[in-house]
Amino acid sequence: MKLMLHVAPGIVRQPLIASVILETEALFNIERASIDAASGEIVIEVSPDKCQEVKRAFERRGVHVVMLENPVVRDEEECVHCGACVSICPTKTFRFENWRVVADSGKCIQCGACVAGCPQRALRLVLK
Amino acid sequence: MQEKSLSEINQRIRDGCARVVTAEEMPLIVDELGTAEAVREVDVVTTGTFGAMCSSGVFLNLGHSDPPIKIARAWLNKVEAYGGIAAVDLFLGATQPSENRGIEYGGAHVIEDLVSGRQIQVEAEGGVTDCYPQSDLETSLRLEDFNQATMVNPRNAYQRYNAATSTADRTLHTYMGTLLPKMGNVHYSGSGVLSPLSNDPSFQYIGVGTRIFLGGSQGFVIGPGTQHSPQSGFSTLMVTGDLKKMSPRYLRAATFHGYGPSLYVGIGIPIPVLNEKIAISTAVKDEDIPVPIIDYGIPRRDRPTVATVTYQDLKSGCVDINGREVPASPLSSFFMAREIAENLKDQVAKGEFLLTQAAEPLPRKGFAGPMKQTKESPNVGEVMSKEVVTAREDIEIDHAARLIVNGSFDHLPVVSAEGRLTGIVTAWDISKAVASGKAVRVSDIMTRKVQCARIDEPIELAARTLDTHSISALPVVDRENRVIGMITSDHLSRMLARRR
Ligand code: SF4
Ligand code: SF4
Numbered sequence: 001m002k003l004m005l006h007v008a009p010g011i012v013r014q015p016l017i018a019s020v021i022l023e024t025e026a027l028f029n030i031e032r033a034s035i036d037a038a039s040g041e042i043v044i045e046v047s048p049d050k051c052q053e054v055k056r057a058f059e060r061r062g063v064h065v066v067m068l069e070n071p072v073v074r075d076e077e078e079c080v081h082c083g084a085c086v087s088i089c090p091t092k093t094f095r096f097e098n099w100r101v102v103a104d105s106g107k108c109i110q111c112g113a114c115v116a117g118c119p120q121r122a123l124r125l126v127l128k
Numbered sequence: 129m130q131e132k133s134l135s136e137i138n139q140r141i142r143d144g145c146a147r148v149v150t151a152e153e154m155p156l157i158v159d160e161l162g163t164a165e166a167v168r169e170v171d172v173v174t175t176g177t178f179g180a181m182c183s184s185g186v187f188l189n190l191g192h193s194d195p196p197i198k199i200a201r202a203w204l205n206k207v208e209a210y211g212g213i214a215a216v217d218l219f220l221g222a223t224q225p226s227e228n229r230g231i232e233y234g235g236a237h238v239i240e241d242l243v244s245g246r247q248i249q250v251e252a253e254g255g256v257t258d259c260y261p262q263s264d265l266e267t268s269l270r271l272e273d274f275n276q277a278t279m280v281n282p283r284n285a286y287q288r289y290n291a292a293t294s295t296a297d298r299t300l301h302t303y304m305g306t307l308l309p310k311m312g313n314v315h316y317s318g319s320g321v322l323s324p325l326s327n328d329p330s331f332q333y334i335g336v337g338t339r340i341f342l343g344g345s346q347g348f349v350i351g352p353g354t355q356h357s358p359q360s361g362f363s364t365l366m367v368t369g370d371l372k373k374m375s376p377r378y379l380r381a382a383t384f385h386g387y388g389p390s391l392y393v394g395i396g397i398p399i400p401v402l403n404e405k406i407a408i409s410t411a412v413k414d415e416d417i418p419v420p421i422i423d424y425g426i427p428r429r430d431r432p433t434v435a436t437v438t439y440q441d442l443k444s445g446c447v448d449i450n451g452r453e454v455p456a457s458p459l460s461s462f463f464m465a466r467e468i469a470e471n472l473k474d475q476v477a478k479g480e481f482l483l484t485q486a487a488e489p490l491p492r493k494g495f496a497g498p499m500k501q502t503k504e505s506p507n508v509g510e511v512m513s514k515e516v517v518t519a520r521e522d523i524e525i526d527h528a529a530r531l532i533v534n535g536s537f538d539h540l541p542v543v544s545a546e547g548r549l550t551g552i553v554t555a556w557d558i559s560k561a562v563a564s565g566k567a568v569r570v571s572d573i574m575t576r577k578v579q580c581a582r583i584d585e586p587i588e589l590a591a592r593t594l595d596t597h598s599i600s601a602l603p604v605v606d607r608e609n610r611v612i613g614m615i616t617s618d619h620l621s622r623m624l625a626r627r628r
Contacts, residue, residue, distance in 0.1 A: 080178070080380055080392060080464055084305045086445075086457035087313035096445070099463040117306040119180065119382035119390070119459070121232075 007040035026050035071108035078122035158411035176396035176468030179460025183283035198260035222391035234389025236381035277371035283353035287325035291316035296425035301386025319465035320439030335486025341396035344375030356494035414439035512613035
């Protein structure tokens with residue numbers, strides 16, 4: 001399960017991730033992180049059984065956590081199954097199935113490449 | 129040699145007993161039955177393609193206003209259409225961007241809006257004459273309000289199209305989609321086995337006047353498309369059809385990020401199996417069609433080919449470029465191309481689509497030559513400043529500061545013992561270093577990933593490099609990467625301004 005962490009300016013300098021790992025003993029991958037002096041946006045992948053615990057641990061530290069159940073959505077009316085989104089996705093969210101493009105949207109880490117790359121403007125990221 | 133006549137086939141279509149297959153099914157039939165038997169068994173092979181066709185547009189006739197206007201310039205939903213044709217004829221091109229929404233909305237989107245039944249805003253300006261006293265007007269129109277809305281696409285249905293990759297070190301946004309840095313992906317276009325012109329590359333059937341599927345309705349081939357170049361395997365078609373009869377399913381507006389609008393057009397051509405030669409050409413397979421992969425990282429007209437593959441390789445999702453596996457995905461929709469071929473198969477089988485005798489075959493030879501440029505753009509070498517001061521990376525920072533102060537640029541290229549470019553420091557880097565007090569030598573603070581210009585590249589390219597990296601000066605290097613000059617945004621803007 002992927003969690004999107006929105007880290008507010010006041011706490012961005014604290015060792016949030018390290019302390020949550022120590023507290024919950026959950027193993028997780030950092031899939032994407034954009035952090036600057038002001039704030040941060042981090043996507044982590046956690047195993048489903050530890051997910052709620054990790055979420056609460058971050059929330060106690062003042063992080064706004066969003067579960068990315070369906071990180072990227074597609075407007076089925078607009079999609080022409082061209083495939084322009086297939087090779088540019090770093091996590092292989094899209095693939096062809098008998099020349100129809102199907103999405104495994106749970107794989108998405110919300111990098112945004114496909115949103116700009118879709119010529120039909122059919123893709124949108126949710127819960128940003 | 130087994131043969132059939134076109135009228136024989138059309139009679140069978142009218143009687144509803146024609147045997148029709150798609151170009152995807154044909155190779156297997158010919159493999160199994162042989163060509164002579166295939167001619168006996170199959171009457172028509174249907175093809176299809178659905179992809180971005182930038183060279184598309186619509187002639188629109190607005191009817192006369194009262195008082196009449198002779199339109200010189202016109203805008204449809206703020207997208208300019210060409211108005212220099214008589215009084216109320218316009219040509220709207222698919223790639224024209226809008227004046228209020230930029231490239232997110234353009235001519236293609238106006239076409240899609242019209243076909244989808246939406247109303248559009250029309251603004252026009254005209255020159256006042258005795259017979260056309262009105263100078264400007266505004267109105268709102270739907271597709272049915274135009275006298276004619278005739279699609280005329282100067283270059284469609286490319287027989288095949290070069291695939292694209294990029295060796296650049298940043299992501300490029302092109303009409304071939306998003307190209308990831310350092311050959312991170314390949315994009316390709318065209319429907320391969322289903323491509324109309326790949327199924328009739330020597331124009332045994334397709335010619336002037338051939339009836340086709342265009343945008344969901346029936347249209348016609350006008351003649352060869354612009355840049356038609358059959359001798360090199362890149363034939364194209366110029367086509368026409370009535371926009372009022374077309375469907376938004378087969379005409380879809382698109383925007384390529386960082387490039388602009390384009391129109392996805394659905395085209396299909398049924399090809400009668402008149403003889404064994406046509407049976408062979410309609411049995412073409414993906415693996416028979418070579419596709420060069422071009423490096424778009426080189427921003428010149430003559431971009432290098434990094435590999436030549438086939439549609440079969442591309443459709444596998446991964447191609448081999450010099451021993452590296454690179455993911456490949458299409459930009460045109462094979463799913464829709466298939467739908468068009470199936471749709472045509474249905475129409476022909478039901479007797480709704482008759483085949484045509486061409487008035488004239490398409491030319492076997494064409495031209496897709498480069499532009500004759502009478503005003504050559506100067507090279508970087510002609511514009512650059514040759515008085516460039518360079519530094520070695522082991523000198524101290526205050527020495528570098530003196531070099532910058534005494535020189536004419538606030539950029540100081542750093543070079544190796546052989547004079548080869550290894551980095552750059554700016555006046556800003558030095559001020560930061562002095563302020564922090566930590567760094568001692570140039571090597572501590574220099575930028576090692578340095579942008580530069582080649583002495584023999586046109587100045588437009590250097591200008592683009594400055595622009596995309598938001599920098600104000602570039603060291604100029606020769607073929608051996610030795611620093612021989614500097615070029616700045618001031619040089620370039622003076623130069624480009626003089627030419628305007
Ligand atoms: S790029 Fe857009 S239109 Fe093409 S397959 Fe992906 S979502 Fe569909
Ligand atoms: S935003 Fe798009 S390209 Fe990026 S990871 Fe998600 S699906 Fe893939």
